[in-house]
Amino acid sequence: MSDLAIAASGVGKRYRIGTAQVQHNTLRDALASSTRRLWSSMTSPGDRAEPDHFWALQDVSFQLRQGEVLGIIGSNGAGKSTLLKILSRITEPTTGEIAIRGRVGSLLEVGTGFHSELTGRENIFLNGAILGMTRQEIRGKFDEIVDFAEIDRFIDTPVKHYSSGMYLRLGFAVAAHLEPEILIVDEVLAVGDADFQRKCLGKMGSIAVGGRTVVFVSHNLDAVQALCTRALLLDEGRVLSDGPTHQVLEQYAKSRLDSVSRKSWPEPQSAPGNDTVRLKGARILAEDGADTIDVRTPFRLEFEYWNLVPDTRLSLSVHVYNHHGVRIFNVGSTKEPTSQPAGLVRETCSVPGDLMNSGTYHLELIVLRDQTEAVLKFEDLLVWEIADNPDLRAGWYGEWPGAVRPNLPWRIDRIDEDGEATGRDAAGVP
Amino acid sequence: MKTMTAITEPVVEHEVPLTVIRPSRGWRSLDLREVWAYRELLYFLVWRDVKVRYKQTALGASWAIIQPFFTMVVFSLFFGRLAGVPSDGLPYPVFAFAALVPWTFFANGLTHSANSLVGSQNLIKKVYFPRLSIPVATVLAGAVDFALAFAVLLGMMLFYGITPTANVIWLPFLLLLALVTSMGVGLWFAALNVRYRDVQYIVPFLVQIWLFVTPIAYPSSMLDEPWRTLYALNPMAGVVEGFRWALLGGAAGAGEAPLSAPGPMLAVSTVAAIAIFVGGAFYFRRLERTFADVV
Numbered sequence: 001m002s003d004l005a006i007a008a009s010g011v012g013k014r015y016r017i018g019t020a021q022v023q024h025n026t027l028r029d030a031l032a033s034s035t036r037r038l039w040s041s042m043t044s045p046g047d048r049a050e051p052d053h054f055w056a057l058q059d060v061s062f063q064l065r066q067g068e069v070l071g072i073i074g075s076n077g078a079g080k081s082t083l084l085k086i087l088s089r090i091t092e093p094t095t096g097e098i099a100i101r102g103r104v105g106s107l108l109e110v111g112t113g114f115h116s117e118l119t120g121r122e123n124i125f126l127n128g129a130i131l132g133m134t135r136q137e138i139r140g141k142f143d144e145i146v147d148f149a150e151i152d153r154f155i156d157t158p159v160k161h162y163s164s165g166m167y168l169r170l171g172f173a174v175a176a177h178l179e180p181e182i183l184i185v186d187e188v189l190a191v192g193d194a195d196f197q198r199k200c201l202g203k204m205g206s207i208a209v210g211g212r213t214v215v216f217v218s219h220n221l222d223a224v225q226a227l228c229t230r231a232l233l234l235d236e237g238r239v240l241s242d243g244p245t246h247q248v249l250e251q252y253a254k255s256r257l258d259s260v261s262r263k264s265w266p267e268p269q270s271a272p273g274n275d276t277v278r279l280k281g282a283r284i285l286a287e288d289g290a291d292t293i294d295v296r297t298p299f300r301l302e303f304e305y306w307n308l309v310p311d312t313r314l315s316l317s318v319h320v321y322n323h324h325g326v327r328i329f330n331v332g333s334t335k336e337p338t339s340q341p342a343g344l345v346r347e348t349c350s351v352p353g354d355l356m357n358s359g360t361y362h363l364e365l366i367v368l369r370d371q372t373e374a375v376l377k378f379e380d381l382l383v384w385e386i387a388d389n390p391d392l393r394a395g396w397y398g399e400w401p402g403a404v405r406p407n408l409p410w411r412i413d414r415i416d417e418d419g420e421a422t423g424r425d426a427a428g429v430p
Numbered sequence: 431m432k433t434m435t436a437i438t439e440p441v442v443e444h445e446v447p448l449t450v451i452r453p454s455r456g457w458r459s460l461d462l463r464e465v466w467a468y469r470e471l472l473y474f475l476v477w478r479d480v481k482v483r484y485k486q487t488a489l490g491a492s493w494a495i496i497q498p499f500f501t502m503v504v505f506s507l508f509f510g511r512l513a514g515v516p517s518d519g520l521p522y523p524v525f526a527f528a529a530l531v532p533w534t535f536f537a538n539g540l541t542h543s544a545n546s547l548v549g550s551q552n553l554i555k556k557v558y559f560p561r562l563s564i565p566v567a568t569v570l571a572g573a574v575d576f577a578l579a580f581a582v583l584l585g586m587m588l589f590y591g592i593t594p595t596a597n598v599i600w601l602p603f604l605l606l607l608a609l610v611t612s613m614g615v616g617l618w619f620a621a622l623n624v625r626y627r628d629v630q631y632i633v634p635f636l637v638q639i640w641l642f643v644t645p646i647a648y649p650s651s652m653l654d655e656p657w658r659t660l661y662a663l664n665p666m667a668g669v670v671e672g673f674r675w676a677l678l679g680g681a682a683g684a685g686e687a688p689l690s691a692p693g694p695m696l697a698v699s700t701v702a703a704i705a706i707f708v709g710g711a712f713y714f715r716r717l718e719r720t721f722a723d724v725v
Binding site: 015038085086087088089090091092093094095096097098099100101102103104106108109112113115117118122125126129130131132134135181 | 446447448449450451452453454470471473474477478481482485486552553554555556557558559626719722723
């Protein structure tokens, strides 16, 4: 394994889910039983027969060559953090084995071990030592760290007087100057303002191209795409896919699209609804028939329902929210609903491309009678992902700011001395 | 004992360490080599504890003196004056204070180290290092307090005109004995505290009881042999009598023999302290693997 940095085979981690509580009728019973428990756990912690456990990770195997930058992705609870904790030796695996060649620096949090009473200078040394730097290394990088954190004037102020931004900058600055052969990074980029994120990502990028082996976990798929050559997709503790980043990201987007972007209830008896209307199905479709939707793709929202009462005037109202919970838009299907006979109805709404920003969206559907009365309401009926389109990025791989991301036409003119304008039309950078 | 835990083996030709992570079972080696490899971290943890201990306190480091000093005053009044407890022919205040200085070092070390892991849970959950560093650093940081209180003790000896004997060369050993005992008990409780927060209530109570079962307010010479020697199974009994002997030994009152060397007591205390320490360290290492998951 000469050029392998990490070789993991069959790694699993089992956690206990709180012990089933035994009913104690008397204090004496409780004491006796807890004494027994105390004794048994003092003598043999770990190997108690516990039926209530779950596997946070199961049979995870992968190999990482030196210099590779691996992104680990997956939904919440997929086991990403557990894997990082095992790789950084914070917790032990229950099964399996990992061989790691090289000094490991792990960065699971910004500012680990900062003490609020100590000054910035003191915390740089403390935090550096905790992250595994020697005093000499820290002294050598001290000025660079202070520069990066932009806290010059406050270096001898206790960090409890720092703003949260300064605190984060200092924390990241120390961590960014760690120089292990293998760097393990979790979600640290999810903090701070846009400027800070941009700076962190820039630094991460330079670390990644610097030939170091990096394991990187993030919810920011754009960052994963930009930084990582390879990605590992975890799902419920297992490796679902391992390969080139774009391929794995595509599969991830597709799996999320599949699981939530369509719902159907073929039988009216079991369909959700009431005596007036029952929902048969709802789905999201890319106009081009592709499996994924990115910011340029026009797509359709399609709803089918059974109208159970003849001559009812029904219409739909759709509310779309982004992952911050902000309502992006609300559209109704018609201003003047017409009476419809009982039976199945399909309503389709077309959403143009170059309108919505990338991210996760969810949709609320309300069925209205006579334009005013809500007869049926579904919150979070559909959840879907709009992927970013790498062609549209101008070197920036953080989250694109803004609730929407329209592609608007621009015109660029040069005005000469006579006031004559000559120029060209341009497509903006969305 | 074969170590089943993560082993760091330097590979000479590459100078790149190879770490193997696999589940460990049962008892594990102490892996003191790793604690040594992380000695800089240990240094910074001690440094942090020393720096932070008296921040934002009005009296600052004088707390290190106030605590044992006022206990000595109270003991002198109630045990020395009112109850007339004997003091091996020594002035009672210096008799009590010579015992309270190492005792305070022991008691604070024990209390702080028992709470150290729980207090550092954000570290334990976020970064790897030998966990032994945390309680060990906490006890070591108490050495600064000890030095301050010890200076006051020397002042008191000067005041009473007591010159130390040549036996003071034993003091480092006696201090080490107090340190080992404090760490040993601290390791047991620090590890237990991770799972059972009851420890937070047990420790102050234990320290209180232990104070009275240690010959601080009274001399161990009140006991006959062999009980006196057996008494030293409490390692602090050996430490305290050792301190008195080494520092004040030559100053017994007129007509009384100088304090005899508490040799058998020290031997028993040393064995007991080592047993507590080794047991505590292994127990700590055994529970260590669950710390990050349980704390």
